[in-house]
Amino acid sequence: MQHPETTPPSQKSTTSKTAPKGPASVLYGSNATGGVVNLNSKMPETVRSNEVFVEYGTFNRKQLGFDLTGPIDPGATIQYRIIGIGRDSDTQVDYSEDDSIVLAPSFTWQPTTETRLTVLGNFQKDVGQPTSRFVPIQGSLLPTPSGDFIGTGQFFGEPGFDKYIVEGAAVTGILEHRFNSIFSFDARARYSISSGAYDQIWPAFGVTYEADGRSRSRTLYSARNEAESFVSDARLKADFETGFIRHQAAFGFDYQNATIDSDTGGGVMPAIDLITPRYGAAIPAFTRTNNPAQDIEQIGFYAIDRMAINDRLFISLGARHDSYSQTTRGSSLPGTEADKFSGSAGILYKFDSGIAPYVSYSTSFDPVAPDSFGFTYVPVEGEQIEAGIKYQLPGTPTLLTAAVFDLTQKNRQVINPDFGPGRPNFLQTGEASIRGVELDIQTAFHDFELLAGYTHLETEDEATGFALASVPEHQASAWVTYRPREGALQGFVAGIGVRYVGESLDGRDNYVTPSYTLFDAQIGYETERYSAKLNVQNIADETYLTTCLSRGDCFYGERRTVSLRVSGKF
Numbered sequence: 232m233q234h235p236e237t238t239p240p241s242q243k244s245t246t247s248k249t250a251p252k253g254p255a256s257v258l259y260g261s262n263a264t265g266g267v268v269n270l271n272s273k274m275p276e277t278v279r280s281n282e283v284f285v286e287y288g289t290f291n292r293k294q295l296g297f298d299l300t301g302p303i304d305p306g307a308t309i310q311y312r313i314i315g316i317g318r319d320s321d322t323q324v325d326y327s328e329d330d331s332i333v334l335a336p337s338f339t340w341q342p343t344t345e346t347r348l349t350v351l352g353n354f355q356k357d358v359g360q361p362t363s364r365f366v367p368i369q370g371s372l373l374p375t376p377s378g379d380f381i382g383t384g385q386f387f388g389e390p391g392f393d394k395y396i397v398e399g400a401a402v403t404g405i406l407e408h409r410f411n412s413i414f415s416f417d418a419r420a421r422y423s424i425s426s427g428a429y430d431q432i433w434p435a436f437g438v439t440y441e442a443d444g445r446s447r448s449r450t451l452y453s454a455r456n457e458a459e460s461f462v463s464d465a466r467l468k469a470d471f472e473t474g475f476i477r478h479q480a481a482f483g484f485d486y487q488n489a490t491i492d493s494d495t496g497g498g499v500m501p502a503i504d505l506i507t508p509r510y511g512a513a514i515p516a517f518t519r520t521n522n523p524a525q526d527i528e529q530i531g532f533y534a535i536d537r538m539a540i541n542d543r544l545f546i547s548l549g550a551r552h553d554s555y556s557q558t559t560r561g562s563s564l565p566g567t568e569a570d571k572f573s574g575s576a577g578i579l580y581k582f583d584s585g586i587a588p589y590v591s592y593s594t595s596f597d598p599v600a601p602d603s604f605g606f607t608y609v610p611v612e613g614e615q616i617e618a619g620i621k622y623q624l625p626g627t628p629t630l631l632t633a634a635v636f637d638l639t640q641k642n643r644q645v646i647n648p649d650f651g652p653g654r655p656n657f658l659q660t661g662e663a664s665i666r667g668v669e670l671d672i673q674t675a676f677h678d679f680e681l682l683a684g685y686t687h688l689e690t691e692d693e694a695t696g697f698a699l700a701s702v703p704e705h706q707a708s709a710w711v712t713y714r715p716r717e718g719a720l721q722g723f724v725a726g727i728g729v730r731y732v733g734e735s736l737d738g739r740d741n742y743v744t745p746s747y748t749l750f751d752a753q754i755g756y757e758t759e760r761y762s763a764k765l766n767v768q769n770i771a772d773e774t775y776l777t778t779c780l781s782r783g784d785c786f787y788g789e790r791r792t793v794s795l796r797v798s799g800k801f
Contacts, residue, residue, distance in 0.1 A: 272351055272403075275310035275339040276300045281801050288794030292320035292329075310339045323790050325386040326393070327360035349405040356398045360388070363786065365433040367447065369440065370505055371776060371785040372742060377444030379506045383774055383787045387449060387503060388432035389510055399425030418465040427456040432500050436783050441502050449500035453519055460489035480536040485529075492524040524560045525600070529553055547577040547591075555598050555610075569610045571596045585623040592616050599644065599659075606655035612641045619669075629674040638665040645694055662693040665702070678716060683709035692738075700738030701778040703746070707731045710751075724764070726753040732777075739781035747775035747788070763797045 279301030286294040300312035316333040337351040370381040401423035409415040435450045466483030496519035533551035558566035577591035599608040619634030643661025667688040685707040690699035710728035733746045755764030772791035779785040
């Protein structure tokens with residue numbers, strides 16, 4: 232578990248290319264074309280370390296947490312770790328809260344240096360209201376017929392009805408064993424359950440404003456969701472040499488089984504003044520449909536070999552086969568089945584000058600569920616070609632990277648203009664392309680550090696000719712940190728950053744979401760035992776839209792937030 236509040240947003244948004252980005256099906260099976268985000272759990276440690284922290288910030292945000300780890304026995308064969316976080320917070324949206332409680336205990340048993348077994352538990356409960364709000368284009372990007380704009384904190388539901396409550400628990404086991412200097416084995420398995428209650432009222436789509444030019448009817452939506460899953464992954468790894476080639480190879484098998492059940496319902500609510508809302512409308516009677524559960528199963532086999540020749544030429548090869556199925560319980564409708572191969576290949580050469588050019592190719596697939604009439608679809612497929620150069624200036628911490636890539640997604644779903652009973656909801660004629668350039672720099676000079684990046688993207692839905700929705704053509708960020716390593720200011724830390732997000736389109740090339748530039752800052756003082764940091768996001772308190780969609784809605788971005796985090800170790 233990480234504490235993202237302590238990482239400046241400008242730094243988080245800077246991309247650091249240590250490997251090609253893109254499809255990840257070789258390791259993780261069915262997956263979206265853009266790849267996955269890799270999250271690592273905090274593990275028990277052999278050295279005792281205890282930390283507690285307290286935070287307070289904008290919107291009356293209060294958060295407490297602790298992170299305790301260390302050995303249980305004198306020989307440190309058994310280690311523990313327990314992490315806990317409790318949060319009580321309002322949000323920038325009226326009548327909306329963001330409360331949470333997290334408890335994550337874990338234990339490691341290491342009877343020998345070659346064998347280790349870790350068990351991790353996790354419980355989390357989030358209670359609040361949905362803060363990702365559908366704001367009509369007329370009232371956010373454009374004025375309402377009355378000439379007004381909707382405030383960023385405006386609440387469109389009914390206090391006491393809108394809610395978002397999610398509760399989940401998981402237990403994970405990790406077994407690692409090294410047989411000898413060549414072979415090792417690790418196996419991981421996780422069982423998780425979760426449930427969610429979601430109720431929200433938002434301004435209706437496809438309707439016009441009332442005669443006052445400020446009021447619109449509303450849509451009520453309610454869902455009760457449950458999920459249960461088991462995932463596992465076992466791999467045999469080998470580090471060996473064949474002549475002048477050093478190999479890091481792995482052969483693995485993974486299995487996933489999940490059941491998802493979502494019961495939904497809704498209705499129509501009376502109109503509300505979106506500029507000066509008045510609440511108290513009666514909630515109409517509605518029924519949540521008891522939808523049948525969906526069962527998902529996936530079995531995958533994969534092999535990877537990363538080769539190094541004279542510590543100059545590096546070659547990576549990977550292949551995977553998956554069998555995937557999704558069925559509807561108690562239904563005569565056909566399910567979704569897929570047997571797919573995916574693969575990746577990459578090569579990098581490192582020169583004495585510090586220049587390292589590379590090229591890579593990778594593929595992915597993402598199964599598609601049947602529609603409401605039982606029509607099935609083939610998986611969405613993706614492929615990416617990427618080439619780039621990394622340059623590590625000799626004798627310096629400066630790393631420069633530049634990359635170009637071409638990503639294609641096939642079998643995209645598009646709405647069938649002739650859909651109805653006996654006809655599919657979607658057609659799979661869609662194909663999208665994303666071409667781009669990424670530039671990054673990481674460097675340090677005396678007590679200063681710099682992280683900066685720029686991305687240029689050109690996207691197109693090949694079926695319509697329109698640019699993809701919500702994808703800006705230009706993005707850039709930079710973060711500078713000042714951290715004296717000696718002298719009277721040792722322990723002091725300060726940073727400032729900037730984020731730029733360019734214009735984006737709505738998916739039909741009708742509406743343009745304006746570009747925006749945000750500034751962030753951090754200041755603090757830290758020692759080996761104590762730390763105090765003040766983080767400010769969106770210093771100028773800019774009002775901006777993150778995206779506007781062709782269906783008729785926009786989303787406001789986060790206003791200025793300030794948080795102070797004080798921690799102590801003992």
